[in-house]
Amino acid sequence: MRAWVVRAGENGEREHTALAEGMLLAGWLGLGDLTGTATRDDVKAAVAATYPDEGPYTVGNWTGQLFRFAHEIQPGDLVALPLKSLRVAIGRVAGGYEYLADAADGLRHVRRVEWLVKDIDRQAIQSDLQDSMGSLLTVFELSRFGAADRIAALTDGKSDPGRPDADEFAAGLTEPAKLYEEVRRRSADEPLTLSIRDFLAVWGVQRRYPAAVEKIKADLDSRGLVTVPPFTEGSINSQIAVLAGGAEPDESGTSAVTRLTGTSSLSAAVQSAVHAAERLPDEESQEHTVAYRVSNLDSANRMPASVRIGDALKTAMTIMVLRGFSQLPVLDADGRLRGVVSWESIGRAHMADPQASLEAATVRGQEADRSDDLLDWIGTVQQSGYVLVRDHDHKVCGLVTASDLTVQFGTRVRPFVLVEEIEQRLRRVVDRCIPLDRIRAVVPRGRASRVSSAANLTFGAYGHLLRVPENWAALGWAIDQQHFLTALEECRQFRNDLMHFSPDPVTDDQLLPAQGLLELLRSMDPQN
Known part of the structure; x- marks a missing residue:
């Protein structure tokens, strides 16, 4: 069993019909019957033919949603419908895809559903699952953090049990x-x-x-x-x-x-x-x-594979081959570091003595305290490929490699890149559609003369600018203004949080609001 969200339009315009008639309604004005489609390419061809002016990104995005609606959602799956009343309806899918040719445009793509409950307060749903429901897509799966089982619990009148990995x-x-x-x-x-x-x-x-x-x-x-x-x-x-x-x-x-x-x-x-x-x-x-400590890395708190003083060299070599390791710490009986054995040190030891022991192949290892500033050790990790981590008792408790640094800082850079693209797209569309004098109108008088383009605006100024009806109309976007401004404000707060130091990475769920806004901007302004 899987769990899905199928929205009832940007402003909930299909909500009454969906609840009253037991239907999931996909919208997509003008799109014909998808009954004969069997593959994504079939759906993509239908979407591209119906909307010839849309770019590749939008066509691909809509194809994915419609393919899910017509083919991936199965009878017996659960579906959540967020309502305008800030409540959530949950139902069980009761049939396959249907096309109602005689229905009004926008109400033709249908899946039958048995509504199990129609008035769950969103406050009864824990924040991580609420965030997962926050996508701006019309059709998407709730696949993270045991969502299907949690949705099922809510339909039985139980409280949201939370993440399965939570304490x-x-x-x-x-x-x-x-x-x-x-x-x-x-x-x-x-x-x-x-x-x-x-x-x-x-x-x-x-x-x-x-x-x-x-x-x-x-x-x-x-x-x-x-x-x-x-x-x-x-x-x-x-x-x-x-x-x-x-x-x-x-x-x-x-x-x-x-x-x-x-x-x-x-x-x-x-x-x-x-x-x-x-x-x-x-x-x-x-x-x-x-501070950004060595201990802030997960790998610094995970005991690495090792060998002990007195083990055979072949034991170390076997572990290294099986695990794909370049080096292995050598510990004493108390778990403290006595050195490191690597393929290079093994080669040098064998050159001197083909019967070399583990002790002969052991060389000095790089060791950081878990409370050290991580930035002080980046150069060492780049040069040596690793640094071992010791705890307060000087026992080895972790291992940081160049790969760990790449993943960690890649994760930290991603939110900044995402926000930067949002800002670039906002600047481009504002400069193209709104005259400079109206851009300057949202800037305090003392600074207005220094504004030569949208690039001089703060992120928060875009909300003030696009709240003006004349400016919003100039964009020519067929989307809901209030929902867009709400998403823009959420992104502004997210951006401000990024500017304040935290040693903790931004999770995928925390990125969802900004990712949704970027997807919307890409759809409205598909130029690269």
Whole structure:
């Protein structure tokens, strides 16, 4: 079973018909019967013939949506229909594609549906699933984060169970007060542990922006709580413990943090947190900043494959061949680094002695502390191809390679490239369609004379410019103005957030609003 969204028009104009007659309606004025189509190429040919003035991007985009509507959606699949009332209807697809030739244009492409519920409050749907529903496409699949099972739960009158990979207990900590009470309820040897991602969600934030970090730290300080390791360190998926660091000593004269060090029945994650807690700086000297640490990379928190002192060299070679590794750390019995074996070091050792041991092939390895500034190690990783990562006890806890850096910074660059294309397309269409004097009219008088084109506008100024009826009409776009301006404002806020440093990557779901706006701009202005 799969789950889909099929919208009822840009302004919900097909909503009443869809709900009253048990139909999914695809729209696409002027397009003929798709019953005889069997492949994407067949649908594409029909779309291109009906809309000869549209460019390749638009034709391809519409082809994908219509092919999904006519062929990929199957009887038994679930479908969600976002309503103008800010509620959601959910139904089960009951039949194949139909073309109603006698119906009004725009109501001819049909799939029969049995509406199971028509009034789900969107607030009952968790934010990640709401974001997935936020695409500007008419027909698309909800495929991420267990969407089909979650939609099915909503139809049964249950609450949205959330992401299948989410911590069920952490999901219940919906506000700081609940987190405080949970920490208070627990005994010293049973601390509250959760991921940084789930910890941030208690305050309703997804990334560690400076303002959010300051707010959370102030809240923790006022309640006498501390996170170990600090929630500003590590990747968004790292585990932390939340402790009553400011509580008075017990009868033995020790703090909650110190008492944990004597507890042997703790999980590995909590034991690591305890060791980190012993090294926490005092409250007065602790810097309230977020830096881009080595530990912010997921790979820095993932124990790499390794060999131990005393292993055979052939063991290291076998692991390297099986895993496709260029090097392998050599650890002592306590998990601390004693060196690295690589194909180069193996070759040199064999040149000196064909029966060389692992010890003979082991050379010094590059090792960073997980709290080091990542930027300080980029040159080393570029030159050597890797750097090993050690934790607070100087035990190896991760490995950062050039590939990890490429993925990480590629992920961080992508949102900026996306926003830049949105701005470029806005500039081009505004310069082409709106006279300079009207562009200058939205700029404060003192700066208007310095505006020579749309390139001199701030991103926020485009909203003011296109809110003017005369300017909007000049674009000649057959889309809803208010929906466009809302999407533009969401993108402005997204762009502003990008300008504030955060060590956490932007997720695909967080990119959805900007991606939807870009898709719309590409459709309205298909020039390259």
